[in-house]
Structure formats: structure tokens, C-alpha cells
Amino acid sequence: MNILYSLQHLGYTIPPQADAGWIGEAGPGPSYLDPGSGGPENDFTNRNTTFMTWNLLHLARMLKDAKGIPAFGNQRTAWDAGCRFDYRLRESRIPLSGDVEDRRAS
Numbered sequence: 001m002n003i004l005y006s007l008q009h010l011g012y013t014i015p016p017q018a019d020a021g022w023i024g025e026a027g028p029g030p031s032y033l034d035p036g037s038g039g040p041e042n043d044f045t046n047r048n049t050t051f052m053t054w055n056l057l058h059l060a061r062m063l064k065d066a067k068g069i070p071a072f073g074n075q076r077t078a079w080d081a082g083c084r085f086d087y088r089l090r091e092s093r094i095p096l097s098g099d100v101e102d103r104r105a106s
Contacts, residue, residue, distance in 0.1 A: 013059060013063065015059040
């Protein structure tokens with residue numbers, strides 16, 4: 001997990017459940033497709049690999065369609081210059097007009 005954290009800290013976009021792999025019965029042993037490995041029959045590995053693959057594909061499509069991650073709200077120089085990107089301190093949890101729900105509708 002440290003590698004995934006380190007990659008996202010450097011700017012890589014990591015989708016949910018991006019950690020899947022075959023380690024046999026908890027350690028070194030036969031490879032996934034080796035006869036008798038049990039890999040192709042292992043529902044846990046197959047499920048997690050399938051979920052990971054689809055999450056990677058969905059994220060790739062979202063990034064392609066959006067032409068990357070928008071810079072708005074993620075610019076250190078703008079923050080240092082006083083821009084707060086619609087951030088407001090709140091005294092309560094009552095939604096204010098212009099919140100995320102309102103922006104999604106537009």
C-alpha cells in the first residue's frame with residue numbers, strides 16, 4: 001500500500017481497489033497459470049483482479065473524457081495568492097446554496 005500512496009503523492013491517479021495479485025496460498029509457490037496452482041479457480045483473486053481492471057478502465061475513460069484532472073481547486077500558487085476555490089468555513093452542517101449538489105445539477 002505504501003507504493004500506491006507514494007505514487008498518488010507524486011501525481012499518479014490511483015483508482016479504488018487498485019491492489020490485486022496472486023500470491024498463492026499466502027506466499028511463494030506456483031504461478032497463477034501453473035498446473036495445480038489453483039489460480040484460475042481462486043474466486044478471491046479473480047474477483048479482485050476483475051474489480052481492479054474495471055476500475056482502471058473506468059478511471060482511464062473519465063480522465064480521457066475530461067482531458068485530465070482540472071486544475072481548479074488544486075493550484076498552490078492561487079491558494080498562496082488568496083484564492084480559496086469556493087471554500088467556506090461553516091458553523092453548522094446545513095448545506096449552503098452553491099454546494100456540490102447544486103453544482104452537479106448545472
